[in-house]
Structures are given as C-alpha cells and as structure tokens.
Amino acid sequence: GGAAEPPPKLVLDLERLATVPAEKAGPLQRYAATIQSQRGDYNGKVLSIRQDDLRTLAVIYDQSPSVLTEQLINWGVLDADARRAVASHED
Ligand code: C2E
Ligand code: C2E
C-alpha cells in the first residue's frame, strides 16, 4: 500500500455489538460504554474509536491486535476494511 494512504477509521457497530453474548463481548461492551460516557455520545448506532484503543483492547483480550480484529470482523462489529488499520500499526 501507499504510505500516503491514511488508515481506515475503526468504527464499532454498536447494534451488532449488543447482540454478541456478554461472555465474549463483555469487556468490549464495557470499554465502548465508557468511551460513550466520557464523550457524552449516547445515541449513536456506531462509535469511532482510536487506533490506540484497539491496542488496549488486544491487551485486555490477551490477543494480538490482528487476531482481535479478525474476531471483531467475524462478529460483524468491525468492517473488513479495519484489517488495514491493524496492518499499518503492527510492530
Ligand atoms: P481528551 O483525550 O483530553 O480529549 C479532549 C477533547 O479533545 C475531546 O473531548 C474531543 O473533543 C477532542 N478530541 C481528542 N481527540 C480527538 C479525536 O481524535 N477526534 C476528535 N474529533 N476529537 C478529539 P471528548 O470527546 O468530550 O472526550 C473527553 C475525554 O474522554 C477525552 O479527553 C478522553 O480522555 C476520553 N475519550 C473520548 N473518546 C475516547 C476514545 O475514543 N478513546 C479513549 N481512549 N478515550 C476517549
Ligand atoms: P464519518 O466519519 O464517515 O461518519 C459517518 C456517520 O457515522 C456520522 O455522521 C455519524 O452519524 C456516525 N458516526 C461515526 N462515528 C461516530 C461516533 O463515534 N459516534 C456517533 N454517535 N456517531 C458516529 P455525521 O455525524 O453526520 O458526520 C458526517 C461526517 O462529518 C463524518 O463522516 C466525518 O467525515 C465528519 N465528522 C463528524 N464528526 C467528526 C469528528 O469528530 N471528527 C472528524 N474528523 N470528522 C467528523
């Protein structure tokens, strides 16, 4: 990919996230709710998050950012385009 191309935004689908069983999605559901609360952003169907937040979530889930991203894509919570965001940030 070209270095000038900006990474895609990480946009969580909050309606899909709410349908994922809490034993899997609980930590992400709490994390997203915290960001909504900090922003005062309660009525969105989606939530744009920081690239750094995906790294933090990967630590919480004890997975690499790319594995976590695949899981979120499988749940339908992230768009497949999010793969490029992780690839551009992988160490
Ligand atoms: P903060 O990091 O000190 O950011 C203060 C304000 O700067 C934010 O208030 C927002 O108006 C603006 N801001 C900072 N970064 C961005 C950005 O990338 N895009 C845009 N459009 N604005 C930005 P806000 O939204 O009320 O958030 C308050 C605090 O809540 C933030 O303080 C931060 O501590 C936390 N927060 C909000 N959203 C996120 C997030 O997505 N991830 C994390 N880790 N923290 C967040
Ligand atoms: P976009 O980033 O493609 O977002 C499209 C729509 O998705 C937004 O329309 C909004 O309805 C929803 N959306 C995306 N992220 C969030 C989120 O974190 N919370 C909520 N509640 N909704 C979200 P909207 O608001 O009419 O914005 C249209 C366009 O305006 C955005 O397209 C973006 O290009 C720009 N924009 C809006 N807010 C910001 C911002 O904080 N920072 C930057 N850089 N652009 C923004």
Ligand code: C2E
């Ligand atoms: P965005 O608002 O379009 O910002 C795109 C990128 O510009 C951010 O990517 C970040 O690298 C940089 N940026 C924008 N505003 C600020 C700022 O005030 N301080 C700093 N240090 N950097 C800034 P990032 O961090 O990956 O965030 C992705 C998207 O997540 C943002 O797109 C925005 O939609 C959302 N977001 C992140 N943090 C906040 C926040 O604190 N408040 C709100 N309302 N939205 C946020």
